[in-house]
Amino acid sequence: MSHILKLEDISVSFGGIHALQGVNLQLDHGSIHALIGPNGAGKTTLVSVLSGELRPNGGVVHFDGRNVNGLSTHERARLGLTRTYQITALFQHIAVWENILLSLKARDTPKVSVMQLLRAHAERHYAGELAEVLKDFGLEEKAGALPSALSHGDRRRLELAMAIISNPSILLLDEPLAGLSTSDAAELVALIRKRLKGDVPILLIEHDMDAVFDLADEITVLVDGRVLMTGTPEEVRNSAEVQAAYLSEEDDF
Numbered sequence: 001m002s003h004i005l006k007l008e009d010i011s012v013s014f015g016g017i018h019a020l021q022g023v024n025l026q027l028d029h030g031s032i033h034a035l036i037g038p039n040g041a042g043k044t045t046l047v048s049v050l051s052g053e054l055r056p057n058g059g060v061v062h063f064d065g066r067n068v069n070g071l072s073t074h075e076r077a078r079l080g081l082t083r084t085y086q087i088t089a090l091f092q093h094i095a096v097w098e099n100i101l102l103s104l105k106a107r108d109t110p111k112v113s114v115m116q117l118l119r120a121h122a123e124r125h126y127a128g129e130l131a132e133v134l135k136d137f138g139l140e141e142k143a144g145a146l147p148s149a150l151s152h153g154d155r156r157r158l159e160l161a162m163a164i165i166s167n168p169s170i171l172l173l174d175e176p177l178a179g180l181s182t183s184d185a186a187e188l189v190a191l192i193r194k195r196l197k198g199d200v201p202i203l204l205i206e207h208d209m210d211a212v213f214d215l216a217d218e219i220t221v222l223v224d225g226r227v228l229m230t231g232t233p234e235e236v237r238n239s240a241e242v243q244a245a246y247l248s249e250e251d252d253f
């Protein structure tokens, strides 16, 4: 399968700490690739390298066949190389449905005419799609609420809806399930599966092993800044090396 994202020999040091050492990772079109590892393994550092917040001491980030090392965070965000929950910062003073409407409009700008983007026209133009998104993401009853009034689970659903609507070429989901109850996490996983599997490639950073093994096509295990292994969920689950280094310590595995 061809790749959309490729990290080649990435190294990052903070003074004497080697946060990443010679990391290689490839995200294929249409696949979900999970990045797991114990605390301090380097997962956050790697996402910061992708988003351009951190410049690596060595190595190259390729996106869609192009070396993007020289691009700013802003330029990378336009390509989709940013933490999902940073792109989709919610507008706090407008209702849930208006946030979704804005995402729909942003997706279509500048293809849609100014007339269609005017509020009254936009509401009519997007009525069907808006209703479908609210239903699919379980937000129908919250449509009129302000984001600040939503539960943590509903907020995450809204953020995910907005990220998906924007038609991204790639999604970096950085701990999407953090802070969610088991039932909320399960619902969000079902939603991610339904909406995205086989469509948008996803790099998933997640501590919830049930979700990782449920969703991922491929898993990279990072330990102490190095890739311990990359393989299918089955291969990772059965690896004695991974068990010894990481998974045996996880209560939820």
Ligand SMILES: Nc1ncnc2c1ncn2[C@@H]1O[C@H](COP(=O)(O)OP(=O)(O)OP(=O)(O)O)[C@@H](O)[C@H]1O
Pocket: 014, 017, 018, 019, 037, 038, 039, 040, 041, 042, 043, 044, 045, 046
């Ligand atoms: N800005 C920084 N300055 C110094 N050291 C840092 C900095 N950021 C990260 N580190 C160190 O780099 C290593 C990797 O950290 P990182 O946060 O990337 O791990 P992580 O896998 O995301 O951990 P967690 O699962 O706890 O979020 C750790 O040893 C950490 O202490």
